[in-house]
Amino acid sequence: MLASSLVAGCAVGPDFHRPAAPEVSDYTAHPVTTTVATENVAGGDAQRFASGGDIPGDWWTLFHSRPLNDLIEQSLANNHDLKAAQAALTVARENVLAQRGTYYPSVVADFSASRQRQSGTISPTPNSNTFQYNLFTPQVSVSYAPDIFGLNRRTVESVQAQEQAVRFQMIATQITLSTNVVAAAVQLASLQEQVAATRELVDINAHMVQILREQSTKGYASGLDLAAQESQLAQVNATLPPLLKQVEQQRDLLAVLVGRYPSQRSDQSFDLAGLQLPQELPVSLPSTLVAQRPDVLQAEANMHAASAQIGVAIANRLPNITLSANTGSTALAMDQLFKSGTGFWGIGADITAPIFQGGTLLHQERAAKAAYVEAAEQYRSTVMGAFQNVADSLVALDQDAAGLKASAAAADAAKRTLDLSQRQWKAGYADYLSLLNAEQSYQQARINLVLAQASRYADTAALFQALGGGWWNRADLAQDKNEK
DSSP states (O other): OHHHHHHTTOOOSOOOOOOOOOOOSOSSSSOOOBOOOOTTSTTOOOOEEEETOOOOTTGGGGGOOHHHHHHHHHHHHHOHHHHHHHHHHHHHHHHHHHHHGGGSOEEEEEEEEEEEEOOTTSOOSSTTOOSEEEEEEEEEEEEEOOOSSSHHHHHHHHHHHHHHHHHHHHHHHHHHHHHHHHHHHHHHHHHHHHHHHHHHHHHHHHHHHHHHHHHHHTTSSOHHHHHHHHHHHHHHHHHHHHHHHHHHHHHHHHHHHTTOOGGGOOOOOOOGGGSOOOSEEEEOOHHHHTTTOHHHHHHHHHHHHHHHHHHHHHHTTSOEEEEEEEEEEOBSSGGGTTSTTOEEEEEEEEEEOOOOOTTHHHHHHHHHHHHHHHHHHHHHHHHHHHHHHHHHHHHHHHHHHHHHHHHHHHHHHHHHHHHHHHHHHHHTSSOHHHHHHHHHHHHHHHHHHHHHHHHHHHHHHHHHHHTTTTGGGSHHHHHHHHHO
């Protein structure tokens, strides 16, 4: 046993080393430091990207919306997908603890009682020469398999890595959940404003149809003009039901995200003007992104598990030693147990070594090595996807700001046109149809402005998600990390 313990310091197979961070200095080919600002528009603030900044664990509070904060807290407490991910982590932890039991000897207590009769043609078992008797045998057996080549250690290492993969999957579920709640709330606010603007468009077009009908009966307008305006009204009316459908679907989505049935939803409204656009956006350094993104860390853990499985496959091809011992007592009556002459004991050692398995163990080792290569390539792919997510989010925010500025300019121009049309109509220099056309153009520009505003809020949330969501700054997850 001493010799086995001295040899047990060796574990076959490769030792896992964390992959180095990619040697890149930025996410985009043309770095962006600040976005353009649009004055006097909700969500029009300039955003500055602070390189190397740290992301808060509750990043959604940067929008300064109490209703939004409440929804996210409810989702983190009640969402069933998140609860399932947390339960999966508990399963993985228990599997690790169960596998660690292989480090220790196995101790088994056994008690057997029997009544039997021996054949009269052979010698009876008891030395009293009785053919029918009772037999009572309590015993304790101990067995231990010294981990000479590291089979147990590599197996535990593998399940520990699998536990970490499940942990980071749970963290990713939490980050995705909070991002989805923000996106759903922003989308709901956008749709509500689009519905309001569309209804005004319907009223404007209906009024235009009424005027053209009156003018047509008096010969001041042609039937073609009336038909064209009726077609325009029908087209605007057709856009309203899809918007209302999306509003209801977003409300249902928010209800499910916070762990409620759609019938139990709260018809709470959101207003884009009630959200504050974060102006200072922390952007993690590329060298630290791989240590923050849960999907990258999950892929790294999968790679670690695959590395340990190579050691398991190699150890399975080497000899295995089992040490055993047992002691107990056997008697014909219960009151005779443990008396002099009834005890027995035994110790032994068993060594087994595979000689011929038809190539099974060899190919299992080769498969384990190929699985490691697969996990390594999946890790590299995940890292590249993470960098792409951040780059896309940065570009989106830059272009969103430019798009909002253009949409605001278009809305301002449409508003000036509307104001001029109103003055001209009041002064008698323009007919009412010109005024209604100007109002229709303004309402359409307003819808485009709402869409541009919503994009800035949604893509800001997407950037926080792409950078890892700041999970390392959340007390619950940080405590979980320290426990490991």
